[in-house]
Amino acid sequence: MAHKIAPSVLAADFGNLQRDVEMINESEADWFHIDIMDGVFVPNISFGMPVLDAIQKHAKKTIDVHLMIVDPDRYIDTFAKLGSHILTVHYEACTHLHRTLQAIKAANMKAGVALNPHTNINLLEDVIEDIDLVCIMSVNPGFGGQSFIENTYQKVKDLKTLIKRKNASTLIEIDGGVSTKNARQLIDCGADVLVAGSFVFKSDNPIETISDLKTV
Ligand code: DX5
Numbered sequence: 001m002a003h004k005i006a007p008s009v010l011a012a013d014f015g016n017l018q019r020d021v022e023m024i025n026e027s028e029a030d031w032f033h034i035d036i037m038d039g040v041f042v043p044n045i046s047f048g049m050p051v052l053d054a055i056q057k058h059a060k061k062t063i064d065v066h067l068m069i070v071d072p073d074r075y076i077d078t079f080a081k082l083g084s085h086i087l088t089v090h091y092e093a094c095t096h097l098h099r100t101l102q103a104i105k106a107a108n109m110k111a112g113v114a115l116n117p118h119t120n121i122n123l124l125e126d127v128i129e130d131i132d133l134v135c136i137m138s139v140n141p142g143f144g145g146q147s148f149i150e151n152t153y154q155k156v157k158d159l160k161t162l163i164k165r166k167n168a169s170t171l172i173e174i175d176g177g178v179s180t181k182n183a184r185q186l187i188d189c190g191a192d193v194l195v196a197g198s199f200v201f202k203s204d205n206p207i208e209t210i211s212d213l214k215t216v
């Protein structure tokens with residue numbers, strides 16, 4: 001399967017949000033990656049429901065929501081109503097992860113789990129068959145524009161081995177510091193979806209940059 005590219009709207013120009021959403025519509029990107037931060041789980045606040053509502057009115061591709069919030073169960077139905085297709089919660093924010101995943105699926109969304117850089121992939125062994133997507137954080141969550149953590153390659157390989165051993169169909173997404181410098185190696189290790197924020201939006205030609213990431 002060809003890998004997917006999910007530009008992170010966190011790095012868009014919020015003064016020209018519709019323009020940037022339409023740019024993603026016209027590009028070879030596959031998904032919209034939407035970062036929701038609460039200032040508690042991570043030391044930053046991004047944007048919330050009204051902004052996602054504005055985005056989804058124009059977005060013509062899969063909406064992949066990454067919740068960096070404590071107690072995400074409170075908002076599962078809200079994000080379903082806002083048109084999210086994939087809802088990813090943090091392993092570190094869920095006391096009853098299995099229950100949370102079932103609740104996301106019951107709301108007709110795909111269920112994702114994100115792992116902080118220090119969280120071992122083996123912690124997912126007993127629940128991997130219930131997860132549609134694992135988002136491996138290749139930076140500490142909270143901010144765009146950080147440097148890629150090199151240990152990610154090994155984590156992707158280990159996770160791919162676990163997914164195959166369990167005969168699961170879970171996708172592997174990489175989030176943080178992704179560029180054409182590491183994209184090929186990540187895909188070779190087993191990544192299916194690459195999130196890219198600054199590398200796309202800070203480039204001179206975001207459409208071309210997305211195409212470069214798609215064809216590495
Ligand atoms: C970080 C967010 C990322 C971020 C990626 O907490 O989850 O999605 O937008 O940005 P870049 O690609 O700039 O590292």
Ligand code: ZN
Pocket residue numbers: 008033034035066175195
């Ligand atoms: Zn993200």
